[in-house]
Structures are given as C-alpha cells and as structure tokens.
Amino acid sequence: MNNRLSNALMYARNNQANTLQNLKEFIHLHSISTDPSVVNEVRSTASWVANQLRRIGFEDVSIYETPRHPVVYGELLLANESKPTVLFYGHYDVQPAEPLDLWESPPFEPTIRGDNLYGRGASDMKGQVVVGLTAVEAMIKTGNLPVNVKYLIEGEEEIGSPNLANFIRTHQELLKSDFVVNLDGGMLGPDTPTITYGLRGLAYFEIRLKGPIQDLHSGMYGGVVHNPAQILCELIAGMHDDQGRVTLPGYYDSVRELTEDERNELSRLPMTENFYLELTGAPDLFGENGFSPVERIGARPTLEVNGLLSGFTGEGSKTVLPAEAMAKISMRLVPDQDPKQVERQLIEYMNANAPSTVTWEIINLAGNKASVMDRNIPEVKALSDAMEATWGKKPLFRREGGSVPVVSYMTEILDINSVLTGFGLPDDNLHGPNEKLHLPTFYRGIETIIRYLDNLAKMSSPADG
Amino acid sequence: MNNRLSNALMYARNNQANTLQNLKEFIHLHSISTDPSVVNEVRSTASWVANQLRRIGFEDVSIYETPRHPVVYGELLLANESKPTVLFYGHYDVQPAEPLDLWESPPFEPTIRGDNLYGRGASDMKGQVVVGLTAVEAMIKTGNLPVNVKYLIEGEEEIGSPNLANFIRTHQELLKSDFVVNLDGGMLGPDTPTITYGLRGLAYFEIRLKGPIQDLHSGMYGGVVHNPAQILCELIAGMHDDQGRVTLPGYYDSVRELTEDERNELSRLPMTENFYLELTGAPDLFGENGFSPVERIGARPTLEVNGLLSGFTGEGSKTVLPAEAMAKISMRLVPDQDPKQVERQLIEYMNANAPSTVTWEIINLAGNKASVMDRNIPEVKALSDAMEATWGKKPLFRREGGSVPVVSYMTEILDINSVLTGFGLPDDNLHGPNEKLHLPTFYRGIETIIRYLDNLAKMSSPADG
Numbered sequence A, B: 001m002n003n004r005l006s007n008a009l010m011y012a013r014n015n016q017a018n019t020l021q022n023l024k025e026f027i028h029l030h031s032i033s034t035d036p037s038v039v040n041e042v043r044s045t046a047s048w049v050a051n052q053l054r055r056i057g058f059e060d061v062s063i064y065e066t067p068r069h070p071v072v073y074g075e076l077l078l079a080n081e082s083k084p085t086v087l088f089y090g091h092y093d094v095q096p097a098e099p100l101d102l103w104e105s106p107p108f109e110p111t112i113r114g115d116n117l118y119g120r121g122a123s124d125m126k127g128q129v130v131v132g133l134t135a136v137e138a139m140i141k142t143g144n145l146p147v148n149v150k151y152l153i154e155g156e157e158e159i160g161s162p163n164l165a166n167f168i169r170t171h172q173e174l175l176k177s178d179f180v181v182n183l184d185g186g187m188l189g190p191d192t193p194t195i196t197y198g199l200r201g202l203a204y205f206e207i208r209l210k211g212p213i214q215d216l217h218s219g220m221y222g223g224v225v226h227n228p229a230q231i232l233c234e235l236i237a238g239m240h241d242d243q244g245r246v247t248l249p250g251y252y253d254s255v256r257e258l259t260e261d262e263r264n265e266l267s268r269l270p271m272t273e274n275f276y277l278e279l280t281g282a283p284d285l286f287g288e289n290g291f292s293p294v295e296r297i298g299a300r301p302t303l304e305v306n307g308l309l310s311g312f313t314g315e316g317s318k319t320v321l322p323a324e325a326m327a328k329i330s331m332r333l334v335p336d337q338d339p340k341q342v343e344r345q346l347i348e349y350m351n352a353n354a355p356s357t358v359t360w361e362i363i364n365l366a367g368n369k370a371s372v373m374d375r376n377i378p379e380v381k382a383l384s385d386a387m388e389a390t391w392g393k394k395p396l397f398r399r400e401g402g403s404v405p406v407v408s409y410m411t412e413i414l415d416i417n418s419v420l421t422g423f424g425l426p427d428d429n430l431h432g433p434n435e436k437l438h439l440p441t442f443y444r445g446i447e448t449i450i451r452y453l454d455n456l457a458k459m460s461s462p463a464d465g
Helices: A003-014 A016-028 A036-056 A122-141 A164-170 A228-237 A260-266 A273-280 A293-298 A339-353 A378-391 A405-414 A439-457 B003-014 B016-028 B036-056 B122-141 B164-170 B228-237 B260-266 B273-280 B293-298 B339-353 B378-391 B405-414 B439-457
Strands: A060-064 A071-076 A085-091 A111-113 A116-118 A148-154 A179-182 A194-199 A201-210 A302-311 A324-333 A359-368 A396-400 A418-420 A436-438 B060-064 B071-076 B085-091 B111-113 B116-118 B148-154 B179-182 B194-199 B201-210 B302-311 B324-333 B359-368 B396-400 B418-420 B436-438
Touching: A003 A016, A003 A122, A003 A439, A016 A036, A016 A116, A016 A122, A016 A439, A036 A060, A036 A071, A036 A122, A036 A148, A085 A122, A085 A405, A116 A122, A116 A439, A122 A148, A122 A436, A122 A439, A164 A405, A179 A405, A194 A378, A194 A418, A201 A228, A201 A339, A228 A302, A228 A324, A228 B228, A228 B302, A260 A293, A260 A396, A273 A293, A293 A396, A302 B228, A324 A339, A339 A359, A359 A405, A378 A418, A378 A439, A405 A418, A436 A439, B003 B016, B003 B122, B003 B439, B016 B036, B016 B116, B016 B122, B016 B439, B036 B060, B036 B071, B036 B122, B036 B148, B085 B122, B085 B405, B116 B122, B116 B439, B122 B148, B122 B436, B122 B439, B164 B405, B179 B405, B194 B378, B194 B418, B201 B228, B201 B339, B228 B302, B228 B324, B260 B293, B260 B396, B273 B293, B293 B396, B324 B339, B339 B359, B359 B405, B378 B418, B378 B439, B405 B418, B436 B439
Parallel strands: A085 A148, A085 A179, A179 A418, A194 A396, B085 B148, B085 B179, B179 B418, B194 B396
Antiparallel strands: A060 A071, A071 A148, A111 A116, A116 A436, A201 A324, A201 A359, A302 A324, A302 B302, B060 B071, B071 B148, B111 B116, B116 B436, B201 B324, B201 B359, B302 B324
16 A cells, blocks of 8 residues: 555544534535525535535635525536546535424434434535544644545535536536546445446337317217317327337437347446335336346336326316317436437337327427446456445446436536446435435445545546547 | 297297396306306396296295205196106206406407307206296296196205215205206207207216335336336226227126117217317217227216326336326216126126235225117107207217216106207307307297107106106
C-alpha cells in the first residue's frame, strides 16, 4: 500500500466521529424539495453543502440559482492536467417524512440504534454525499488529492430534477470531466458491493382514440357504433404475443443481444423469481420466454401500459358508449434501440391495426436511450478493484431496469459515462418511515472511494490518451 | 264514426286554445328535478298536475311523497268493470335548461314560432302528458269515458327514477291495470307514427383486476410483473370475435332469433347506415356480421365497455406499473337472455381466460331483462288502428336498443305490458337548447289517444277474458 493511500485511510478512520457529526448536521436540515413550507431550509441546506466543500478545501464553490432549488457546484483541480477529472454527482434534497407516526425517532433528529443511523435522507442520499466528500477530504487533508475533482449537488432529485438538464446544458464547459461517479445507486447487500453498469432507456407515449363526436347512449347506439374503449383494448392486447414478446414491427431488430459472458455474470445476482414474488406481492410472474427475471428487467425491452382512461369511471353504472379512449404506454429500451425508431414502429403498428371506425393520435411524452457502459474500461476497473480491496470480494455487476435522468443527461448533453454505485442497502427504507444508514457499510464506502481515487490516479487522463 | 268518438274529437278541436294555454302554464313551471334550488317549484308542479286531474274530472287524486320529488296519482274508474283499465305513465320533471344563452326565447317562457312551441319540457314530456290528459278530458267532458283510467306521473324521470320502483312495489293494488301507455317514446317523423314494441335488457358489471400489492416502478419491475392494465385489455379484447360477435360461452344460446316477418317489418324503418354515421359523427360503423343496423340495435345483444381506469391518467408521463385495473362493461340483452345467466357466462369466461398473474372480482351493478311485446295483442292493435285513422297510414313498429326503467318495473313488479309511443319528433332537441313541440303533431296525438280509448272500449277487459 502506498503512503498516499494509507495516510488517507488512516485519516478517515481517525475522523469517524467528526464525519458522523457532519452527517447528523446534514440530516438535521429539512431539505424536503417538494414542500413549499421549507423552501428556505432547502436553501440553507445548499449553503451547508457549499460550506462543507469550502471546509474540505475546495476553492471554487458556487451556488447556482434555478427556478426552484439551487445547485451547488465546487471544483478542486490541483492534480496534474494529465490526471483524470472526476465529477461527483449528488443531491442534497430528501423525500417528505410522512407518515410521521411510523417513525421510531423523529426523522430529522438523526439517531443511532445498533449499527444504523436513522433519519430522513440518511441513506438517500445525504449519507452517500458525505461518503464522497469525506473520501476527498481525507485525500486533501493528507496532502495528496491525486485527481481533479468536481462536485455537482442538486436540490431537486426527489421531484424529478426538473431544472437539472437545463443547468447542465448551460454549464457544459464548467462540468467537463472524464467520468461521473453517482453514489445514488445502492448495493445489493452489506457483503455485496455492486456496480450498476447499465440502465434501460425509455419511450413514453399517449395514445388517443376518437370515435363518435360525443359520448353516446350504449343502448341506443351499441351494436352500430364501434366502442373506442374496446378498440383501445384490442390494440393494446395485440402489442404482445403469447410468448410475452412485443409485436411492434421490427421492435427487436436493433436489440443488442446479451453475450454468454454477460449472462453468466448476471446469473450471479440474487434476484430470483421468489425474490420478485415476495417483493411485489404479485400472484405470479410474467415475461418474455427464454430469459431470467434479471435479464428481462435489465437487458430486454418491454412495453407497459402505464394508464388507461375511458368513459365512466365513478361509482355505480352509467350506460355510456365513450367517444374517446386514452392509454399511456411506454417501452423500456435496451442498447441499441432508439426512441425515435420505436415511435415509428408504434405508428406503423397503429396504421396496420387501428380500424376505420376511429381516428387516433400518438403523443410523444418522453424518450431517452439506454446506457450501458463497457465493464472493462479503466474507470470501472478502478472502482471494481477498490471494492475488492475493501470487501475482499469482487463486486457484482448489474443492469437496472429503470432510467436515471441525470445519467441520461450526462451521456446525452456532456457525452460522459456515469458509474452508478453507492452504499445504501435494499432494506434502508428509502422514501419510507425509519429510513436508515448502515454505518459499517457507510465507513467501508468512504474507504472504497479513497481507494478508487488512488486507483484512478494511476491512470492517464483518457482525454490525453 | 260513432257519436262518442266524433263528440270527443270535436270537443278537443274546439278547445285547442285552452289546451295550449294549459300546456304553456305547465311549461312555465321550473320543474328541474336535478336542481335543488327549485325543489319547491318541482313540488308546485306536482300540485299543478294533481289540480289538472281534478279539473278534468278525476275523483281520486293524491300526491305521494318519496324521499325526493312526489308522485302524482289519479284514477277514474267509471267504466264497466268488464272494460279495460289503462294506466298512463308520465313525468312532470324536466332537464336543466343550460346553456341558457343558446335559447332563442327563455326556456320557461313558452313561445310559438311557426308550427312549434318552444320551451324546456315542451316535447319531453309536458306536451305528451297534456296529450293524454286532454284526450281523457275530451272523453269525460262529452260524457263518455269508455274505459277505466289511472294516471301515474312522477317527478324524477330525468334523474333516473330513483324512487319509482319502490313506489310501484308498495302500491301494487293501486296500480293494477291491464296495460300501460307510455307517451315518452316519440316517433320517427311528423308523417311516421311509430310504436316501440321492444326494448333491450341490461346486465352491467365492474371488473377489477389486482396484480402487485402496490403500484410499481415500470422500469424496476417491467418484464417480470404482469401489468394488470395489459391483462384487462387482453381480456376485453377476447370478448369479441372478428365477426363482431360476443365470445362469452353460451352467450347466444338463448337469444330469440328474429322471424322473417319481423325482419321485413324492421327493414321499413328509415335508420340506414348513413343515418347513424351522420347522427353520431363516427368515422365508420361496426357491428355483428349478417344483421342490419336496426336489427343490431334492437334485436341483437351486445357487449360494451362503458369505462376503463388504471394507473396514471393525468397530464404528462409517470412510469407506473399499475397495481390494479378496472373496467365497467355492460351487455344489452334481447329476449330470452337472462342477466343472471349472463353473469355466469362472464364469470366462466374470466375463469377460463384470466391469467394466474392477477386476482379478479366481478361486481354486478344492474340487470334487467329485455321486454318485447306481441305486436298482435288487441291493446297494440287498438293503438295501431288509431294511428292509421289519424295519419292515414299504418305506424312503423320499432325495437329500441336501450332500456326504459319504468317499462322494466311495470313488467317485473306488476306484470303489465307497456306500449311505448308518443308524439315527440327526432329534431325536438330534447335535453338541448330550443327544445320544441311540433303543434300539428301534438294535436294529432290528442286525436290518436281519443281514438285509441274508443278502440279499447270495443274490447273486453283481458282480465275477464
């Protein structure tokens, strides 16, 4: 072990009490981004984060206004220009704490019980922000931050990051980096370090069918006027075949198939059928034939109905033949599908299958491509090695089924890959009562990021390579 | 022409000015049953109707309270007991008049323009109530009402007759009659007297599907958890085949087929495909192969989706995999289908087709059988002959696609057939602005009912037969 690494690790271990105190202060701040009554305290939290960056040694720290909650940005570019520049992403806002009566200790009074620190945001993601800051602090305070570090911490993640894409778009030069570390990704268990290297993309549409010009009496017209709700159901029913595959024309043509190597890797993940049955309470599972649950979620595209609305939906009965019917449907995409291409496939399907008894329109509501990183690039290897050194075992590599907007923004606006990891656990009750942070994992997280920064320093900057 | 008939017709003709004045008084009353702000005027309207019955010569007139608006009942049983007893049904309530700015004259200030009297309720059905009252008046005032007459006029038809079934159930002896004349049925054109002899029945259900215990993230679970909205669509899609026929097991087994004679009769009706296209604005029509539009609406059973609800239906996108999905579906029934049997067929269909990935329940919300009268019974012949004598042409016989609750109640509670006819026209703008009554047709209606009562008197009471 080099001196740089051992000194930084030693610093972090000797300063655990201070680190914990910092985290408690951070959790104590009511930075509930969705709650207008605490808007000033959200702002104070941004200042607190900025002050932490300054305390650690960042020289250039700014609070950028947005239409709602500010973004905190800081950078420390002390390392040689040939060294990589890492951009840490985080958020300082938290979910509301309701229902308050289910908390065993007050959500904004961080409290230790056993190995855990309880409080809103302890795991999601104030604890994770402190992991990154403390690792960087340990490097700085021991006189040797070996890479260039930028820090972007927003205050709107829990409300969907409405202003982040615009901030990134208008600060591209500021944010220019080689790589993003996003510690909002969590891990599968305290002994299972995890790297999420893939996320699915999304294509989201609203389908609207119109039949007669107004709602009709189902007795007076039922039998001659085609019911738009029935047609909508028939169109949606036709979008899957009996193998659970999506039937839009050409839907699988550009889907990147899993390699044998990747299938083997994914098969190590502990998410079995029983895991999903217990987690969701669904009576039975479903999916595309020939793929495991993990593969179906992480590496296979889907088509979901997100919403249905037509006719009378109140209490009791009303004999209406609806004039209109609406569905929200979305596709989760995998590499190398393109949301624009999927829209064309949907339109082609509707042209081929919608009957002449209705008119229809499709509204495109959202779209982004899947992002899957090469697991063999040096930045991922540096993290994987750091985890192995800390836990004594290789991390699991997983692909997740959702999309993370900030990861898409970094890819699409800045053309920078993100590695999604973190030290939150599946039972941390993110967004629920009694959210907690597992402190042994938290401290291992700090050591992991110290090792990671040290490993990164051994690489040349990819920008020069 | 006998003296009884000619005297009554003469009386009616000589009294047209008074009749019109009565009708104007009736329309002037704001008997909007759905509007709580005019509840006292609805009550005054009931009193006005009761006073009219007394003025004409009814001896036994009562106003019966219900939980909302009262029922007016009167009877005059002067005829020989061997003569038939006719129960006239009517309603004194009207629809709201909004939007008021579209009326050319105030809705409750009845105004004559050309051949029409404009005002809310002029056609639906204050004018029709006055038709019946005036015909009976003409018979009484000329000294010869040849049949026994009962009059039931409710004040809640436009809000779905919520208290009528209970009133009928608790006054069966009072209402005992041979036949019901319901003038709320309208006619196809001023030169097309019309008798509606059949109505479809109804079976109305709510289907609820449940999958996971709560809404899930469509990215994190899409591909392993079966989407209840998708399943609902597939189940509904399977309820029709490609011939437009309903696929519930045994659905057509008890359907009474149309006779060749009846098909010929129905083919005389002017409701072509173009008629329905223009009336509804639907881009194209639909229905069971092998049947005309009139047959499909009047004589063939259907299955309609009345409502769909699942997941996120607001503005924009939310990537939810819904925990539940709901549909309201209803079947229009023909003789000799039974709503209870249809419920069993639906349950059998669900048992056979609902996948193991959801649980489901079916809620029965409404049900009544179809009612079709024999067109050859004397009471119908008496009406048909009266129309032919007035218009110089035979009436058209039609079957309607809807259900009329009061007709079902009369059949199911009192076991009395109803003939549904009337002198409202398709362009009367019932429920819309500028509702009108075509006065020449109104006066012909009075003559028709006088002739009808005269024809009825020539029959023996069916109760004795």
